[in-house]
Amino acid sequence: MLNVALPKGRLGEKVYSMFEKAGYECPSIKETNRKLIFENEEKGIRFFWVKPSDVSIYVERGAADIGVAGKDILLEYKPNVYELLDLNIGKCNMCVAAKKEFRDENIKVLKVATKFVGIATDYYSRLGRDIDIIKLNGSIELAPILGLSDVIVDIVETGTTLKENDLEVKTKILPISARLISNKASFKFKGEAIEKIATAMKEQVENND
Amino acid sequence: MIDETLMSFEEKSAYKLRSLYTKYGYLPYEMGKFEEYELYIRNKDFLVSDRVIAFNDTNGKLMALKPDVTLSIIKNGEDVIGVKQKVFYNENVYRVSETTHRFKEIMQTGLECIGDIDIYDIYETISLSAESLSTFTADFCIEISNLDLVKKVITSVCDDASFVSSVINCISEKNNHDLKKLCEKFLIDQTGFDKISSLISVYGDRKNVIKQLKEIFDFCELEDMETLSSLLDNSKFSDKIKFDFSVVNDMNYYNGFVYKGFIDGVCRGVLAGGQYDNLMKKMNRSSSAVGFAIYLDRIEDLFRDNEKFDVDFLLLYDNSTDVFEMSLRVNELINKGASVSTQKSIPEKLRYKEIIDLRRRA
Numbered sequence: 001m002l003n004v005a006l007p008k009g010r011l012g013e014k015v016y017s018m019f020e021k022a023g024y025e026c027p028s029i030k031e032t033n034r035k036l037i038f039e040n041e042e043k044g045i046r047f048f049w050v051k052p053s054d055v056s057i058y059v060e061r062g063a064a065d066i067g068v069a070g071k072d073i074l075l076e077y078k079p080n081v082y083e084l085l086d087l088n089i090g091k092c093n094m095c096v097a098a099k100k101e102f103r104d105e106n107i108k109v110l111k112v113a114t115k116f117v118g119i120a121t122d123y124y125s126r127l128g129r130d131i132d133i134i135k136l137n138g139s140i141e142l143a144p145i146l147g148l149s150d151v152i153v154d155i156v157e158t159g160t161t162l163k164e165n166d167l168e169v170k171t172k173i174l175p176i177s178a179r180l181i182s183n184k185a186s187f188k189f190k191g192e193a194i195e196k197i198a199t200a201m202k203e204q205v206e207n208n209d
Numbered sequence: 210m211i212d213e214t215l216m217s218f219e220e221k222s223a224y225k226l227r228s229l230y231t232k233y234g235y236l237p238y239e240m241g242k243f244e245e246y247e248l249y250i251r252n253k254d255f256l257v258s259d260r261v262i263a264f265n266d267t268n269g270k271l272m273a274l275k276p277d278v279t280l281s282i283i284k285n286g287e288d289v290i291g292v293k294q295k296v297f298y299n300e301n302v303y304r305v306s307e308t309t310h311r312f313k314e315i316m317q318t319g320l321e322c323i324g325d326i327d328i329y330d331i332y333e334t335i336s337l338s339a340e341s342l343s344t345f346t347a348d349f350c351i352e353i354s355n356l357d358l359v360k361k362v363i364t365s366v367c368d369d370a371s372f373v374s375s376v377i378n379c380i381s382e383k384n385n386h387d388l389k390k391l392c393e394k395f396l397i398d399q400t401g402f403d404k405i406s407s408l409i410s411v412y413g414d415r416k417n418v419i420k421q422l423k424e425i426f427d428f429c430e431l432e433d434m435e436t437l438s439s440l441l442d443n444s445k446f447s448d449k450i451k452f453d454f455s456v457v458n459d460m461n462y463y464n465g466f467v468y469k470g471f472i473d474g475v476c477r478g479v480l481a482g483g484q485y486d487n488l489m490k491k492m493n494r495s496s497s498a499v500g501f502a503i504y505l506d507r508i509e510d511l512f513r514d515n516e517k518f519d520v521d522f523l524l525l526y527d528n529s530t531d532v533f534e535m536s537l538r539v540n541e542l543i544n545k546g547a548s549v550s551t552q553k554s555i556p557e558k559l560r561y562k563e564i565i566d567l568r569r570r571a
Contacts, residue, residue, distance in 0.1 A: 062476025080477070082455070086386035184455075187383075188350050189473045 002045050002193050005059060005067030007052035011090040011178060015068045016047065018087065022200035044193065056081065056181065065186035066194055071176045072155055076118045082182040084198045088205050090178040092157040094119060096171040099144050102151065104170075113143030114153040123153070123173050141165050218509045219316050223299045225344045226318055226503075230297040233337060235320055238296035240281050246271040248280055255280065255462050255488055258305040262312055274303040279500065282321050283489060288496045293324035319482075321500035323489070328433065331466050331484065332440035334499050338470055338480055339446035345508055348473035351446075351480070352412075352453035353437075357465050358430035359454055362408060366401040376405055381457040383409050412453040415441065419452075437466065462488040468501070472508060479507050521547035523561035525554070529569035538565070 004019070006012040016029060024045045029038040039046040050058055053073050058064040060079040072094055074083065094116065104110060106129070113134040114120045124131045134149050141161055143149040155176060156162065156169055180201060182194050213221055227237070246263045253259040255277070262274040275281060278298050286294050297320040306313040320337060322330045335351060342349040363376050372395050379388040385406055392402040404425060411421045415438040423431055434452065441450050458467045463483050470480030482501025489498050522542055526535055535551065542549050550559060 060476070081382070083382040083384040083387070183476055184478070185471045185473075185476050188352070188471045189348065 001039075001041075002066065002190060002197070003064045004045060004047045005050050005055045005064035006047055007055050007068055007070075007178075008049045009052065011052065011070075012049060012068070014089050015087065015178065018089075018201055018204055019045075019047070019197070021204055022197060024197065024200075053077075059181050059183050062183050062185060064183070065190055066180060066182045066197065068178050069181055070155075071174075071179055072116060072119065074179060074181070075122075075174075076116050078118070079181075080184065082184055082187055083179050084182055084194070085180040085202055085205065087178045087180055087201065088208065090176070092155050092176050093169075094153065094173040094176055095156045095169045096123075096151050096153055096173060097141075097144075097156065097162050097167050097169050098151040100166055100168050102144070102170070104150070110151065111149040112151055112153055113140055113149035115140060116153055119173070120153040141167060218512055219505060222344070222503075222505055222508075223316075223318065226297070226341055227299065229340055229344065230320055230337065233295075233333065235295045235297045235322075238278075238282060238298045238321075240275070240278070240285075240298075240300065242274055242301070243272045244275050244281055244284075246273040248284060249273055249276060252280055252462075252488070252491065254459060256304075258307075260305045260312075262303050275300075276302050276304045278302065278317060278319060279321060279485075279488075279502070280492075283323065283492050283494060283498070286323055286494070286496075288494055289324070291325050293322055293326070293330065295322050296320070316505050317502055318505055319500060319502035321498060323494075323498040323500075324496045326484070326497035326499055328436050328440065331499050332437055332444075334482060334501060335437075335441065335450065335466075335468060336444040336446075338468065338482055338501050339444060339450055341503060342470050342472060342480060343446060346472055346474075346511070349449060349470060349479075351450045351468055351470045352456050353450065353466055353468040354452070354454045354456040355430050355434055355466055356458065356460055356463055356483075358426075358428055358434070359408060359457070360460065361428050361430065362404055362426065366397055366404055367395055369395065377457055377460075380405075380408050381455050383455050385409050408454040412455070413451050415450070415452050433465075458483055460487070462491070466499075470501075470503075472511065474511050475507055477504075477507055479504050518560045518562050520550040520559065521562045522549045523555065523559060523564045524549055524551045525564065525566045525568055526551060527553060527568040530567045535567055538567070 006015055024043050026038045026040040026045060026047055029047055037046060037048045052070060055067040055069040056073055056077055056079040059067040059081050068087065070090060109130045109132050111132045111134060112120050113136050115136060117133055117135050120133060134143065136143060140152045140154045143152055144167060145165060151170065159169060162168060180198060187194055249256060249261050261276045264272055266272045278300050282296060299318045301314050302317045303312055303314055305311065320334065322334055335353065339351050359380065363373050375391050376388065379391065388406060389402060407422065407425050411418050419431060419435050419438060441447050444450065456467055456469045462485050464486050465484040467483030469478040472479050480501055480503045484499045486497045489496060524539065539549050539551060
């Protein structure tokens with residue numbers, strides 16, 4: 001039986017439909033109930049929904065053999081997993097954003113508000129820029145508006161929230177998309193089943209290109 | 210005759226591994242709990258965690274509770290041409306836990322072969338790695354990579370240091386898609402990408418891997434891999450030993466063959482080993498070295514039996530019970546091979562199979 005951790009939400013639904021198209025359907029997942037685990041014994045697959053940022057933890061700790069996580073999460077937490085496929089969905093960018101009028105004159109320590117402390121720290125250390133990190137867990141856009149920070153480092157999908165709050169993207173740090181990941185030990189013992197799924201999903205990704 | 214059922218997991222493992230390693234002429238290596246702090250600070254990247262418990266000795270010298278055994282073995286050995294120091298150890302080390310981020314005492318078991326190392330020694334340690342894991346379960350595998358080959362393939366395409374380290378990261382993740390993007394960024398052509406990519410896509414059966422790689426490369430490391438593979442054909446567990454280049458260790462310390470062991474049901478690698486000539490050089494030793502360590506704490510989780518009972522019988526008695534009769538009853542049960550705990554009331558945490566109540570009122 002292969003355990004699959006799916007990220008809750010719209011991305012997870014897209015990912016499930018890719019599994020479905022690949023021949024790993026599990027009809028019970030579409031029923032409205034409070035079940036947490038959905039299984040198709042015949043196909044040897046078991047799905048469960050978890051918070052998107054927790055997928056890599058479930059996979060790294062072996063509770064799930066494979067899962068789908070955003071590249072942002074993988075770069076932030078650096079789980080010790082295999083990254084088998086870029087699913088090319090859930091695409092967005094990790095960006096530096098600030099108030100439209102903000103210019104970084106590089107004369108004082110830059111205050112950076114973000115959920116992604118690791119990514120922001122790596123980015124600015126590569127630039128050799130001194131920063132003060134302010135770790136927030138949500139509503140990051142508020143930080144520069146209220147003067148809590150100079151800039152934010154966050155995921156930008158359409159940019160609508162930024163625009164509506166008089167903020168704008170200053171720099172795109174890196175593109176983000178959903179990745180199929182696998183537990184390293186699971187890959188050793190269930191490699192054939194995992195590769196079969198990865199190959200079927202790769203075909204879909206290539207057909208969508 | 211030793212009754213293994215009375216042993217803890219650690220004791221049982223140490224016993225089995227000790228008898229295995231001594232068969233191959235490895236001698237036990239015992240050491241104190243402390244080392245000079247400087248030893249670890251000079252080689253902190255070699256350690257699993259760079260944090261150590263330090264304290265001042267009575268003479269003012271900064272000491273540390275040892276977080277590792279290999280460094281001490283290297284430090285205390287000497288280079289004699291044609292001689293090999295073959296040792297195994299079973300020692301407590303003190304490291305920061307990956308999960309709780311606090312210091313933890315961990316039992317580490319391992320084996321080192323230091324001196325005039327050749328391909329036979331590499332074969333022997335890999336074969337012993339497999340035999341070691343076989344003492345725990347039949348469902349295990351050992352995966353071997355060759356760092357010299359990996360480095361040669363990458364630098365034959367591009368020797369930029371940041372490219373090399375990013376590629377190694379992609380190989381360790383089996384991440385072909387980011388490798389492709391990286392190659393595009395460094396203006397590497399399709400042939401170059403295909404060469405490196407083969408280190409991700411080609412893995413598994415040793416002979417197949419060599420055959421496929423020989424069609425792409427002509428490096429001498431492939432000959433070494435072929436020799437090692439042929440030697441491993443003689444191993445009892447040959448079919449469980451594969452090639453996989455996603456096994457990557459720090460090239461500042463390791464070189465040549467490196468390997469990892471996995472057990473079905475344990476989410477992380479349970480054994481890590483390889484050649485560490487670069488570490489030897491850093492420590493001013495001229496010899497070569499190969500060895501491995503087993504993470505018993507990771508394996509123990511697999512054998513933690515939550516259903517296990519502490520005793521077979523809980524025998525309850527009170528002041529009115531005839532203790533002479535009770536002692537006969539206890540002896541009778543023990544002679545039958547059962548275990549018995551005599552108590553006046555039921556201990557809260559004791560797990561027992563059956564209860565015998567000898568209290569008068571019962």
